Amino acid sequence: MLIKDITGYLEKLAPISLQESYDNSGLIIGSPQTNVEKVLITLDVTERVIEEAIFEKCGLIIAHHPIIFKGLKKLTGSNLTEKLVLKAIKSDIAIYAIHTNLDNIPGGVNGILAEKLGIKNTKILSPKNGGLIKVVCFCPSNHVENVQQAMFSAGAGNIGNYDSCSYLSPGTGTFRALEGSKPFVGKAHQLHKEEEYRIETIVPEYRLANVIKAMVQAHPYEEPAYDIYSLENKNSAIGSGLIGELEQATQIEEYLQLVKQSLGTKYIKHNKLIDRPVKKVAICGGSGSFLIDAAARNKADLFITADIKYHDFFEHAGNMTIADAGHFETEQPVKELLYSLLKKKFPNFALQISKESANPISFL
Numbered sequence: 001m002l003i004k005d006i007t008g009y010l011e012k013l014a015p016i017s018l019q020e021s022y023d024n025s026g027l028i029i030g031s032p033q034t035n036v037e038k039v040l041i042t043l044d045v046t047e048r049v050i051e052e053a054i055f056e057k058c059g060l061i062i063a064h065h066p067i068i069f070k071g072l073k074k075l076t077g078s079n080l081t082e083k084l085v086l087k088a089i090k091s092d093i094a095i096y097a098i099h100t101n102l103d104n105i106p107g108g109v110n111g112i113l114a115e116k117l118g119i120k121n122t123k124i125l126s127p128k129n130g131g132l133i134k135v136v137c138f139c140p141s142n143h144v145e146n147v148q149q150a151m152f153s154a155g156a157g158n159i160g161n162y163d164s165c166s167y168l169s170p171g172t173g174t175f176r177a178l179e180g181s182k183p184f185v186g187k188a189h190q191l192h193k194e195e196e197y198r199i200e201t202i203v204p205e206y207r208l209a210n211v212i213k214a215m216v217q218a219h220p221y222e223e224p225a226y227d228i229y230s231l232e233n234k235n236s237a238i239g240s241g242l243i244g245e246l247e248q249a250t251q252i253e254e255y256l257q258l259v260k261q262s263l264g265t266k267y268i269k270h271n272k273l274i275d276r277p278v279k280k281v282a283i284c285g286g287s288g289s290f291l292i293d294a295a296a297r298n299k300a301d302l303f304i305t306a307d308i309k310y311h312d313f314f315e316h317a318g319n320m321t322i323a324d325a326g327h328f329e330t331e332q333p334v335k336e337l338l339y340s341l342l343k344k345k346f347p348n349f350a351l352q353i354s355k356e357s358a359n360p361i362s363f364l
């Protein structure tokens, strides 16, 4: 299979444009046109993972963390990143990263983590600013449904747990068909008035091109009129962390034991345990201390993430328990997620989860 077919599918689910500005997701080493026989899925690219890819004849490594984060100015093997990049290139191994773009979608890193931790009815903890577009088009009344459906199917009209969201208002369109035109209604060189509907709907930026294409194809006019407006609204479907509820309020010690078990965490670092059962839980796989206040604002009883600094443990003590369950541990379900997503789409293609993808942190 061509690398671009595999990565193209992943980018439909988690578009590259959803990554954070500091990130470097996407194809990092290799050509999209290369044919690969097998894919290796890992959290990190290490020397042992590259060796595993060579041994298992995997031409493509799909990793969560990008192997190159900042620019490289030389490739002399003088540090670990340069060494790994050289080794991958020499061994003809392509490397792809799906990082914060997978963090920022509800079915991504935190979606699988929520599933593992029994957290239901989730919503994005900190929705992303911008990235939403309003599309308005004008359509003769008997074609409204067709055009709406085409736009919805291409990704327009989703707000929270609702789809097919739009607003219709009737009005009158005017136009005059000039030389060379083939008007759907009206006569050439005559001013025409047509009863039309104004269809307004909302589209995430990364779906805009698809939605416009679908609308133009479904629209009966030769030259459909439409407007595209950038919005300042937050996009509730895209952003960092998730918050949801446990099926039953559970004693916090009991629930944290469950978290430990299901993530295979040796220790959970936490601040003061709240003296009430846990019902509302916020999560962010990997480094999520930037979401502590958002979790508290959303009235979480417990916030589970990783890489929490000493001083952060003082925050919200008594109101919300903050638990550090480990970076590797909270993110490692990603490997299973990528495996199952790819397996579903390409059932006959060879995929493997790395056996060498390991936590760099040990405990004494």
Ligand SMILES: [Zn+2]
Binding pocket: 065, 285, 286, 287, 327, 331
């Ligand atoms: Zn991470």
